Amino acid sequence: MDLILFAFFATIAVACGISLVVQKHPIGSALSLIGVMGSLAVIYLLLGAEFIAAVQLIVYAGAIMVLFVFVIMLLNAGEETATGRSWPTRLLGIPLLAVFLGLLAYLLQRMSPSMGTVTFGAFNTGAREIGRSLFSKYLLPFEVTSVLVLIAILGAIVLARKEID
Amino acid sequence: MPQLNAVPLSWYLMLSAILFTLGVAGFLFRRNIITVFMSIELMLNAVNLSFVAFSHHLRQVDGQIFTFFVMVVAAAEAAVGLAIILTVFKNRRTLSIDEVSSLKN
């Protein structure tokens, strides 16, 4: 059952990823990215990470991507016009990426006998374990990221406001 | 062929590698700023998947804590990045990264 679910949602994730790179209009890419995030949320549930799956949907798919969709709608972004790229880029781009992916695949395949399998229910962490760890062992990074988010809010407001003449 | 309820961990890591490569492809080959930014988010998601997979494998919750921090930092980065995109659009009236190249040559 895990295998079927993983295969289904992994296929959806890869298909949405390819669609993100290939789509001409940015809103199509945005919806593909939301598709990727949704399928990744299900895959996190398969890995037992319930809290992270919910946070992925709330924060990533529900807030960050809404920001992206707003900006695309506000700026009325149109379809992308293809500009000419130099011929080395066009010739070497995709083969080099294929080599990169092949290298990663080879390394994973070499490591794979020493890694086990993933069974649903083998390691379920809910909000309780994450909360315990977040507020005791990782308290300093937590406070620092709060300050970071505050800086980001201030930066975004300063950059995007209208100048009052 | 693995059993029906035990998926090898390397398959999750392979999925993460594929998504990361797709993100790199989008980042390098697309001209629209917003699509480039979304490819960056795809790369971050792929890395999150690796973290959660290893957290399951090592039976520790620390990988998920790291995922949490990556998400928070991605949120902050998205906010500031989109504000920058808005400012660039206001000044240059274009969303193509080929045309904001006044530092070149």
Add this chain to the structure above:
Amino acid sequence: MNFFLISLIKTGIVAGAFMTTLAYLQWIERKVLAHIQLRIGPYRVGPHGLLQPLADVIKLMTKEGFVPSHVNHFFYILAPFLAVFFALISICLIPFGPSVEIFGVRTDLGLADLNIGVLFVLAISSVGVYGVALGGWASNNKYSLLGGLRSSAQMISYELPMAIALAAPLLLLNDLSLRTIVNEQAGYYLGIIPRWTIFQMPFPQVFSFLIFLVSAFAETNRVPFDLPEAENELVGGFHTEYSSLNFAAFFMAEYANIVTVTCMATVLFLGGWHPLWPAEYGSDFVPVLLLLGGSAVLLYHGLVQPVKGRPWDRLTLPAAGMIFGALALTFLVPVLKPILIPVFWFVAKAGVLVFIFIWVRGTLPRFRYDQLMNFTWKFLFPVAIVNLLITAFAVALQGPKN
């Protein structure tokens, strides 16, 4: 019986009941608004307008459902689908009643119970913004786009006070699963006062309840926060270009959101299916007495003193009185009691909240958009945070629960 078979049966019952509730919620809203405005409301289609939802559905289905040529086809068709999907999916988690035994089968009254139930409902309401935003954008019309953007900005702004107002009772209840939350609100203080979250002792969550309700009004785009879809403001907002079944889909999504939000408020703040006072002091007879009272009023107005000028009432009101009487008697059957009484209390509490939603719609004027945004960012969000801090302080002072 098999788990799948039981789940299928439960899903069928809940889906059927939910769809009927959505259709008749519109009838209830029109009747209540009409009586607030001193008129009658739907009266002619069927007895007292009870077939009006059916007539509306037939009208919307047979209207010409054209797709304008200037829209972005994929997103135009996708948007109402997304809106309805995310609105309906939260009903899977709401627990309607305790674990009961019907014909020898032991099952929980409620479709599913996730360990992260509260977070899942928050996630669904976050992702539900897309139906509105994409619907507004796909219509290729500046008024729809503005309406869609304003509506989605309002929805994401009011999610923050809602989430923080949800976090405060979770400090008292210590679990995220909705069924466990209701189970923890069982019991009574001093034998009479129920241990619902709004009465619970380290800090009664009255402010969280109010903040949650106000944010719920804004999340579901209801008056006084319904500027993005008001008819005299933006031509109809984000659903201007939609006709027939697509339009019906958006409306169904709005009513489904109202039901979801009131069920969440009932589960988290009002104690779910637990009665207002203990069963040994007679709270089992409340549904019987209410239905018998309603039946008596209907029989009186039908037979003894009908209102002049409403000739149908001589037939319909006594018939309704008989139906209410029969329903009252079913609440006395001991086999059905463990199922019917918790469901009655749940529906009664959620129904009171829905009535408050409709009442507010008939009474208050609407906010202007900048007033709305100021209200959330400068008032509601700080108040929610202060409420969370006070709750946390009270819980910390109380010490560990044993």
